[in-house]
Structure formats: structure tokens, C-alpha cells
Amino acid sequence: MSDQQQPHHDEQGSTGHYERADASKFPTSELGQRAAAEGWTGPGLAKAVRDHNRRMLARTGVDADRARTDVLRDKILTLFAEHEEATEVRRAGQEAAYGLRELADRYAKAETRQERDDLAEQAGGSLTLPEAGLIRRVAKALEMALPGVIVDAHVDGMSAPSIARELACSDRHAYQVIKDYPWGAQWILYRATGDDEWEEVAAELVETTETAADLANRIIGQRLTDDLARTGARVCVWRAGDGNDPDEARGECEIEASTQTD
Known part of the structure; x- marks a missing residue:
């Protein structure tokens, strides 16, 4: 080997190191x-x-293919944006609903009509945008459901003027709704057979504009016999479809057993 071919001591050779990639870390999806x-x-x-x-x-x-990967990326970004927007809408709705529930609690605890009017006026000027939006949407939905709300309160015994005061509508409107929307009632007449034990005597489905309690009193008056008066009887009334658990009756009338003897 000539001097020209021999490596000089000040020249350092380089060595390439190859490290195999870990295939387990490659993307599989x-x-x-x-x-x-x-x-x-x-x-x-x-x-x-x-x-x-x-x-x-x-x-x-x-x-x-570049175009396809661009389309895929755009779709993913769009989905992320839609998810974030939907999440924000849900969050705003939940906050608005919480604020309205708190307002409703305060409204229910107000002892006079004037206190309720003052609370409503105060709240009306301090609502957030989501709260205002929720109230407007609920108000629109309530227009369709309002007759049912009025009738259900009437079933439980509220008078038309009382309902009108709660809804800030006229007495005439409340009376008209009650008249125009009879409700389906199920009543059952029972005979007493022992201590807090009852036997079914008669039952019927009817439509009425009475309160549940008034209907129960009317049925007792029509169906009470000497035998029922002697043993004791009661009538329970439910809205049709609500079941017939006596503890859940919307109206009830009971006659205690007669203690008179001949």
C-alpha cells in the first residue's frame, strides 16, 4: 500500500448505525x-x-392521494367544530335551565301576588341571552300545552280564578278552557270489608268537566245504598291512564260505616 493510500492518523472513519423501526408502533387504523x-x-x-x-x-x-387526505382532514375538523358547538349549546341550555329553576323556586315561595309580579319584572330585566331564549321557546311550546295545564290544575281542585291568577290570564279564559276540554276520568266505588280493607263494587270511565273531588262526591250520592251506608264506602277518582292506586287518587270521597241500629 502506498503512502497515498494509507489513511492518516488525523482522519477518522465514520460508521453508520442502523436501528430497525419498531413495527408495533406503526399506525394500524x-x-x-x-x-x-x-x-x-x-x-x-x-x-x-x-x-x-x-x-x-x-x-x-x-x-x-393528497386530495382524499385533505377531504378526510376537513371532515374531521368539521366534526370537531360541530361537536364543540353542540357542547356549548348544551352547556348554555343547562345553565339557563338552572337559572330558571332557581327563579321558579323564588316565585313559588312568594306569598303575595304583588311579590310575584315584582319578581317577574326584576327577572325580566336581568336575564342572560340563553335564559331569555329558553323562556321564549318555552312560552311558544306552552301555548299548545296550556289547555292541558289548566285542566290538570282543575282536576286537582283549583278554581278557574285561582288558575287565572297563576297564569296571569283572565278568569273567563280559564273557565272557557275548562268547559271546552272535558277530561277522561276513571272512578271506582269500594265497600269496606274490614279495617282499611276494601272490595270493589263498581267502576266506570267517564268524561267530565268537574274536579276529581266533585266527581267522587257525585258518584257517592248516586250509588250509595243502605247496604253500603251500613258497611262504609268510598269512591276514588283518577285521570284515565294513570292507574288505580288509591294512594294516588286525584279525588276521593268516603262514607264511614253507619252505627245506627233499628
Whole structure:
């Protein structure tokens, strides 16, 4: 070997070290593979490198088409944006509902009509946008459901003027709704057979504009016999479809057993 061919001591050779990539860390889902493909074939790489990577990706079956990955990315970003918007809407709705429940509690605890009017006026000027939006939407929905609200309160024994005061409507309107919307009632007549034990005697489904308690009193008056008066009787009334648990009756009338003897 000549002097020119012999390496000088001040020249250090370089050694390349190759480390095999961990295949277990490669993306396995289609989404992950496409995201990786976009990075491996992006414009930041040299053309030769991009072409090489594209050929490798093609052999592995990963679609590296730029347009398709752009579409996929845009769809994902759109879904994220929609999710964030929906989450914000739900959060605002929950906060508004909580604020209205608190307001309703204070309204229910007010002892006079004037206190309720003052509270409503005060709240009307301090509502947040979500709270105001919720109230307007509830008010629109209530217009359709209002007859049912009035009738249900009447079933429980509230008078038309009392209902009108609660809803800030005229007595005439409350009376008219009660008249125009009869409700389906189920009543059962019982005979007493022992201490807090009852036997069913008669039952019927009817439509009425009475309160549940008034209907129960009327049925007792019509159906009471000497035998029932001697043993004791009662009538329970429910709204049709609400079941027939005596403890859940909307109206009731009871006659205690007669103690008179001949």
C-alpha cells in the first residue's frame, strides 16, 4: 500500500448505525395510516423522497392521494367544530335551565301576588341571552300545552280564578278552557270489608268537566245504598291512564260505616 493510500492518523472513519423501526408502533387504523401518509408524502420533503415514500405506501395498501387526505382532514375538523358547538349549546341550555329553576323556586315561595309580579319584572330585566331564549321557546311550546295545564290544575281542585291568577290570564279564559276540554276520568266505588280493607263494587270511565273531588262526591250520592251506608264506602277518582292506586287518587270521597241500629 502506498503512502497515498494509507489513511492518516488525523482522519477518522465514520460508521453508520442502523436501528430497525419498531413495527408495533406503526399506525394500524385507516385514519392513522392516512394521517401518516400525509406526513410522509407532504410538500416539505424532496421530490425523490416523496416519490419513494409513495411507492412504499402503495405497496402497503395505504391511500396516499393528497386530495382524499385533505377531504378526510376537513371532515374531521368539521366534526370537531360541530361537536364543540353542540357542547356549548348544551352547556348554555343547562345553565339557563338552572337559572330558571332557581327563579321558579323564588316565585313559588312568594306569598303575595304583588311579590310575584315584582319578581317577574326584576327577572325580566336581568336575564342572560340563553335564559331569555329558553323562556321564549318555552312560552311558544306552552301555548299548545296550556289547555292541558289548566285542566290538570282543575282536576286537582283549583278554581278557574285561582288558575287565572297563576297564569296571569283572565278568569273567563280559564273557565272557557275548562268547559271546552272535558277530561277522561276513571272512578271506582269500594265497600269496606274490614279495617282499611276494601272490595270493589263498581267502576266506570267517564268524561267530565268537574274536579276529581266533585266527581267522587257525585258518584257517592248516586250509588250509595243502605247496604253500603251500613258497611262504609268510598269512591276514588283518577285521570284515565294513570292507574288505580288509591294512594294516588286525584279525588276521593268516603262514607264511614253507619252505627245506627233499628
